[in-house]
Amino acid sequence: MNDVVKIIFKRLGLGLVTLLVISVIIFSAVEMLPGDIAQAVLGQGATKENVAAMREQLGLDRPAVVRYFEWLGNAVTGDFGHSLVSQKQVSSAISERFANTLFLALYAAVIAVPVAILLGVLTALWRNTPFDRVANVATLTSISSPEFFLGYILILFLSVKTGYFPSLAKINAEMGFFEKLERMFLPALTMVLVVVAHMMRMTRSAIINLLASPYIEMARLKGVPGWRIITHHALPNAWAPIINVIALNLAYLVTGVVLVEVVFVFPGIGQMLVDSVTKRDFPVVQACCLIFAATFILLNLAADVGAILTNPRLRHPK
Amino acid sequence: MNYFVIGYYTLLIGASCLAAYYQARTAFLLLFSLTLGSFIMGIIGGEPALWFVTVSAGVIALAAGTSYAFREFLVIILPDEMSRNVKGAPLTASFGLFVVMTYAIAGLFAPVIAPFGEAEVISTAFAPADAQMLLGADQLGRDMFSRIIYGARNSVGLALLATAIAFFFGAVAGLIAATKGGWFDQAMGRVVDVVMSIPSIIFALLLLSIFGTSTTTLVIVIGVIYSPRVFRLSRAVAGNIVVMDYIEAAKLRGEGTWYLIRKEILPNSTAPLIAEFGLEFSFVFLLVAGLSFLGLGIQPPTADWGSMVRENATLVSFGEITPLIPAGAIALLTVAVNFIVDWMLYRSSGLKE
Numbered sequence: 285m286n287d288v289v290k291i292i293f294k295r296l297g298l299g300l301v302t303l304l305v306i307s308v309i310i311f312s313a314v315e316m317l318p319g320d321i322a323q324a325v326l327g328q329g330a331t332k333e334n335v336a337a338m339r340e341q342l343g344l345d346r347p348a349v350v351r352y353f354e355w356l357g358n359a360v361t362g363d364f365g366h367s368l369v370s371q372k373q374v375s376s377a378i379s380e381r382f383a384n385t386l387f388l389a390l391y392a393a394v395i396a397v398p399v400a401i402l403l404g405v406l407t408a409l410w411r412n413t414p415f416d417r418v419a420n421v422a423t424l425t426s427i428s429s430p431e432f433f434l435g436y437i438l439i440l441f442l443s444v445k446t447g448y449f450p451s452l453a454k455i456n457a458e459m460g461f462f463e464k465l466e467r468m469f470l471p472a473l474t475m476v477l478v479v480v481a482h483m484m485r486m487t488r489s490a491i492i493n494l495l496a497s498p499y500i501e502m503a504r505l506k507g508v509p510g511w512r513i514i515t516h517h518a519l520p521n522a523w524a525p526i527i528n529v530i531a532l533n534l535a536y537l538v539t540g541v542v543l544v545e546v547v548f549v550f551p552g553i554g555q556m557l558v559d560s561v562t563k564r565d566f567p568v569v570q571a572c573c574l575i576f577a578a579t580f581i582l583l584n585l586a587a588d589v590g591a592i593l594t595n596p597r598l599r600h601p602k
Numbered sequence: 603m604n605y606f607v608i609g610y611y612t613l614l615i616g617a618s619c620l621a622a623y624y625q626a627r628t629a630f631l632l633l634f635s636l637t638l639g640s641f642i643m644g645i646i647g648g649e650p651a652l653w654f655v656t657v658s659a660g661v662i663a664l665a666a667g668t669s670y671a672f673r674e675f676l677v678i679i680l681p682d683e684m685s686r687n688v689k690g691a692p693l694t695a696s697f698g699l700f701v702v703m704t705y706a707i708a709g710l711f712a713p714v715i716a717p718f719g720e721a722e723v724i725s726t727a728f729a730p731a732d733a734q735m736l737l738g739a740d741q742l743g744r745d746m747f748s749r750i751i752y753g754a755r756n757s758v759g760l761a762l763l764a765t766a767i768a769f770f771f772g773a774v775a776g777l778i779a780a781t782k783g784g785w786f787d788q789a790m791g792r793v794v795d796v797v798m799s800i801p802s803i804i805f806a807l808l809l810l811s812i813f814g815t816s817t818t819t820l821v822i823v824i825g826v827i828y829s830p831r832v833f834r835l836s837r838a839v840a841g842n843i844v845v846m847d848y849i850e851a852a853k854l855r856g857e858g859t860w861y862l863i864r865k866e867i868l869p870n871s872t873a874p875l876i877a878e879f880g881l882e883f884s885f886v887f888l889l890v891a892g893l894s895f896l897g898l899g900i901q902p903p904t905a906d907w908g909s910m911v912r913e914n915a916t917l918v919s920f921g922e923i924t925p926l927i928p929a930g931a932i933a934l935l936t937v938a939v940n941f942i943v944d945w946m947l948y949r950s951s952g953l954k955e
Contacts, residue, residue: 428936
């Protein structure tokens with residue numbers, strides 16, 4: 285057991301270092317602006333006094349290293365400074381939207397994960413049959429389509445033409461749980477389509493890889509029926525890759541949400557990021573990027589730790 | 603019940619019986635599951651759902667027919683050795699080749715094919731389609747069809763350029779890292795790890811917010827984001843080759859790194875690298891389309907598929923499909939490239955699975 289703990293701590297430490305490096309990148313990217321933030325925001329026509337006042341306000345006269353540690357220290361405690369455009373606290377604006385985004389991702393994941401694993405197992409079981417071929421082409425098409433294409437198709441057919449679901453996913457805190465679910469159905473479905481395709485292909489190849497191993501051959505020769513080989517012999521060993529697949533796709537769900545949120549006008553953090561990129565509202569951009577990167581790294585970390593924990597060879601060291 | 607529904611089920615059931623009688627197992631399974639599926643879809647969606655199935659089946663049949671004809675065409679016109687390769691290609695691959703060729707022609711000869719210029723205002727906003735404008739006008743009264751044709755040049759051209767840059771730097775660095783090893787390899791590996799742990803669209807948004815959204819920045823930013831992926835793959839591919847005996851022999855002969863890469867490693871890793879180029883291209887193409895859709899990619903008035911979707915998106919709420927056409931064009935090209943890559947990977951790996 286000791287080894288496993290050691291490996292996991294090593295992995296966690298590596299994740300922390302990566303996150304630190306990324307925070308440096310995000311911070312120094314803004315430092316690389318031609319001139320500085322004050323000049324970039326106020327534009328060429330700004331008077332010297334205005335620029336100087338803004339520099340004073342943002343504390344730009346101090347060295348970058350000092351400001352970085354200040355920014356990082358505040359960010360860790362949840363304070364991302366003030367928006368340049370609305371002057372409001374960034375963290376209060378972000379927290380509600382981030383909760384919405386996480387809710388959407390979770391909603392999509394709850395639908396996508398069971399469907400994808402079931403379909404992945406079925407295609408692995410019936411590989412090279414018409415079912416498998418059709419599934420292959422269908423998932424490839426779904427992966428290759430831009431999210432906004434899938435989103436608008438769903439809007440066109442499930443909302444405008446038939447009126448089954450609302451086309452805009454405008455939600456607010458007063459709405460009941462089920463009303464929210466109904467409003468968010470189309471964006472969630474868009475993400476489900478993309479993620480299921482990915483997960484299913486990865487599950488399928490993970491199981492097929494396993495099916496080539498000698499102990500499966502043995503079980504087959506013993507006369508074990510096909511579905512039982514999958515559930516009793518292949519799946520227990522396939523959990524590690526499958527957990528990996530799930531975590532990677534959750535990471536995708538949280539970050540790939542940007543385009544979907546814009547299509548459905550969903551009040552999430554992705555749309556906020558896009559808005560502030562167009563307005564060049566740097567504190568918000570930094571905060572959003574840091575949150576997205578942190579979530580992405582955390583989920584990747586979870587994938588690795590999950591893979592370590594479910595690997596029988598590591599759990600029972602010789 | 604009307605004649606269409608009766609005819610629909612008669613045809614399906616009849617065809618499945620025929621397939622079963624002639625022992626065509628695959629065809630029977632497909633046809634019969636389609637029949638069963640249609641029962642459910644017909645009950646839920648009514649006649650429109652059945653029309654939808656009919657139209658999609660027609661489209662798929664047309665695509666399959668085109669791919670078959672195109673493959674036979676290629677087999678005849680290509681020189682001997684290449685035609686033997688194409689002969690064994692699955693229909694999906696020849697479909698992919700056909701689509702890519704069509705796009706290439708549309709992109710190269712855009713000014714000849716398109717009836718109007720890409721920024722030419724010829725009508726009122728959102729004018730419906732007529733004899734002059736095949737697909738109607740966009741939000742400023744420009745011809746939609748001409749803009750889609752020009753989009754093949756601009757969107758695909760930019761994605762190709764960005765992929766080529768990412769690929770050049772990534773592959774060169776990867777090959778050098780694999781051949782030389784040592785500190786260069788280690789350092790590059792760490793840098794690549796960090797860059798790859800930032801989600802690509804977020805990284806792109808961050809960089810674009812700082813450097814602005816000109817075409818040059820876009821190409822460079824995408825090159826920076828995607829070259830690490832190419833680096834990883836080319837390093838892995840070359841890593842398997844540098845341990846071979848003939849590399850050892852070349853090293854003992856006293857050949858330099860550059861010679862090893864150019865004459866020994868590169869010729870043996872072309873197949874996976876070309877496949878990787880196709881894959882990278884589809885990722886880059888989707889990213890550029892997404893950024894353009896967000897208004898941060900290719901800037902107007904240049905015709906570009908991603909921004910065309912955004913500009914005409916309001917039409918969707920009136921039940922029009924025109925804004926979906928450029929989006930569909932993006933999807934079609936990516937699918938086509940993926941089909942070709944699938945086939946190439948299959949051929950180069952020689953696996954049966």
